[in-house]
Amino acid sequence: MPGTNLTREEAQERARLLTVDAYEIDLDLSGAQEGGTYRSVTTVRFDSAEAGAETFIDLVAPAVHEVELNGKALDVAAVFRDSRIALPHLHAGSNVLRVVADCAYTNTGEGLHRFVDPVDQQAYLYTQFEVPDARRVFASFEQPDLKATFQFTVKAPTGWTVISNSATPEPKDDVWVFEPTPRISTYITALIVGPYHAVHSSYQKDGQSVPLGIYCRPSLAEFLDADAIFDVTRQGFDWFQEKFDYAYPFAKYDQLFVPEFNAGAMENAGAVTIRDQYVFRSKVTDAAYERRAETILHELAHMWFGDLVTMEWWNDLWLNESFATYTSVACQAYAEGSKWPNSWTTFANSEKTWAYRQDQLPSTHPIMADIRDLDDVLVNFDGITYAKGASVLKQLVAYVGMDEFFKGVQAYFKAHAFGNTRLSDLLGALEETSGRDLKTWSKAWLETAGINILRPEVVTDGNGHVTSFTVLQEAPALPAGAKGEPTLRPHRIAIGCYDLDEAGKLVRTNRIELDVDGERTAVPYPANTARPAVILLNDDDLSYAKVRLDEESLRVVTEHLGDFTESLPRALCWASAWDMTRDGELATRDYLSLVLSGIGKESDIGVVQSLHRQVKLALDLYAAPESREAALAHWTEATLAHLRAAEPGSDHQLAWAHALAATARNPQQLDLLQALLNGTETVEGLAVDTELRWAFVERLAAVGLLDEDEIAAEYERDKTAAGERHAATARAGRPTAEAKAEAWASVVESDKLPNAVQEAVIGGFVQTDQRELLAPYTEKFFAAVKDVWDSRSHEMAQQIAVGLYPSLQVSQETLDATDAWLNSAKPSAALHRLISESRAGVERALKAQAADAAAATA
DSSP states (O other): OOOEEEEEEHHHHHHHHEEEEEEEEEEEEETTOSSSSSEEEEEEEEOOOOOOOOEEEOOOOOEEEEEEOOOOOOOHHHHHHTTTEEEEEOOEEEEEEEEEEEEBBSSSSSEEEEEEEEOOEEEEEEEETTTGGGTTTTTTTOOOTTTEEEEEEEEETTOOOEEEEEEEOOOOOTTEEEEOOOOOOOGOOOOESSSSSEEEEEEEETTTEEEEEEEEOOOGGGGHHHHHHHHHHHHEEEEEEEEEESSSOSSSSEEEEESSSSEEEEOOOOOOEEEESSSSSSSOOHHHHHHHHHEEEHHHHHHBBBBTTSSSSGGGHHHHHHHHHHHHHHHHHHHOOOSSSSSHHHHHIIHHHHHHHHHSTTOOOOOOOOOOOOHHHHHHHHHIIIHHHHHHHHHHHHOOHHHHHHHHHHHHHHHHSSEEHHHHHHHHHHHHHOOHHHHHHHHHHOOOOOOOOEEEEEEEESSSEEEEEEEEEEOOOOOOTTSSSSOOOEEEEEEEEEEEEEEEEEEEEEEEEEEEEESSOOHHHHHHTOOOOOOEEEETTTTTOOOOOOHHHHHHHHHHHBBBBHHHHHHHHHHHHHHHHHTSSSSSHHHHHHHHHHGOOOOOHHHHHHHHHHHHHHIIISSSSSHHHHHHHHHHHHHHHHHHSOOOOOOHHHHHHHHHHHHHOSSSHHHHHHHHHHHSOOTTTOOOOOOHHHHHHHHHHHHHOOHHHHHHHHHHHHSSSSHHHHHHHHHHHHSHHHHHHHHHHIIIIIOOOOOOHHHHHHHHOTTTHHHHHHHTHHHHHHHHHHHHHHSEEEEEEHHHHHHSSSSOSSSSSHHHHHHHHHHOOOOHHHHHHHHHHHHHHHHHHHHHHHHHHHOOOO
């Protein structure tokens, strides 16, 4: 049941009327091993500002048995409809509500998710409540500004563990009675229940002692590197408590690696849930460990920003997520003893490119989005909310100064602890500490959509000396369908001047930091000074803008991109080249040549892996169709050559092995995959472990070299939840009409698959080498997607709407079919947005293919 869509106006009226004091929630999960439904009893104590007023409480449940308000039983049939219980005739002042219901376990990653581990056949439960899914487990006033205390009582099967926001008690007769929480929002309450494996420690500092716990399923315990996770966590505690000047606000801090999790992690107060793919079963590169550390720090930052102080309404979701993203990367970059001091390189290479991509879609929106209802926020966990927002916070820190920024944050936490705020509360605190007027800055950066482009204009004399240097700023027209007007913004940027040293390395010889405002900004450049080999705008990545190189800099960078001595300017140039490719300004064939000329010198493994993904995407979608196969063959030969040349046992060797597995195509390459899989051939230092085996299996299945029996045999080797997902991907990837029909039916015509398996099937179904086989599914997609959206939960429906859109059918016919469907189907605003975003991807690919074809004939 999707649940009723709460509007902002309804939430404001409910918040005006109510003050919620306390929840007491009693759940009988003793039958969790069998599944089905469970008994949920909720008692809520709240105050009403008016006598006789009426409101409602939220609940998604198969059955409601009792509703008692202020000692009076209400007619359930009369007051419960869809996902709301009407509460009439409230008392002025104190009210007490008791609701008895049967709630349902889910397999969608929303509400109380239930998973059975194929290894031990035990059930494992966890809750995921953001945005509106606490109502799937207990009756709740489901909005962030109606905070309350929560006291959970849970009956669980014998031998299981129950973890919640409060310290874990000793059970009595399998009943776990937790202490009430501090005042928090419904969406960050949590329960994690099952025979989980646990490792315990503590954070100790200046007399402070915080219990720490890490949990996972027993079948993953052998892979759990708890010490490394505790190390990152303690680093975060040290750095955040110093920067925030506010002690960790909850009783303990548990991190629970849970199965089939839809997101990366969730900031439940004191009980963070994290996708258990972060418990690495096989060798991964350092980039994966860095990403996991950023996720750990992101959720820890939320304990203050989001949990202690919470947004009033979802239009400030961006601030919640952006702050956690900015501070987690800053912690990695600046904390003493950090293993990832180059984390801003990773940010520029991954988060920023995500933001730039999102900001050029027809759904682009101001960072501070207009969130009218729950449907709006559910599709707003996007690159603007997270990555553009974090980029703009980095710009804000450069604008006001880091010390002043954190002094303002400290005042903000002290003033609003356990309360709710708006953006103006934080900006007001920052104005106090920095002395800057942030109203104009806020209007330009937070209340407008779109992206700026910065270009250098450099004039030299006959001696090669710079006579004038200007930064040009453009505000391109917003994408068709987007709301708003192009806006020029104030940018605080650094300009890096780079020259080649005697060893042929590009070294920064000068750095100029200044404010850029308006269309033209003069740069104070030293007189009678030769122009540098490369002029890089937005060096150090302080601002958020697309950057272009002048002609001379582009020539040098094309020849020497891998020769920058520092990783961040390399990442900025790589990102600029990728952006130009997506915009059709750089032909795909030229992007491939640039990558092949420089990737061998790229030391940052995260950048290398991003380039692998981007090259594959460019060749699959942006290359002219008539030259695509030749370009893919060229790239694949390069992946094999780099694999053989890489240092044995290195991260680069592993990354190139996965890159080869993603694209192997000729008989010799495919024979090598088969030989590596069978062990009849080896590459020195390369461990063909579980995950790499599956990468080979999935590719071999997709080209028709492995059948169902061979996939099943591989699953027998790895009869785990991860193995089940990989096998599902391999089956769906087979190049036969029967395999495609079977995969389609399991996802679209049935709703039985769990979220993670559905995602795996979709991933296998969509194969870039199988365009002709997939062509008939364009019509089927448009015939089915609206019904899917209306009948499935949000997470499941969004997987299908985005994952099965015919993105590989890059043609005017796909655009026309999409337009016809948008006009006739009249989809909801949320579904309209997702389909329009996918359509924009096809339109961009058509433009890039035309640019690549033109380059071939130039």
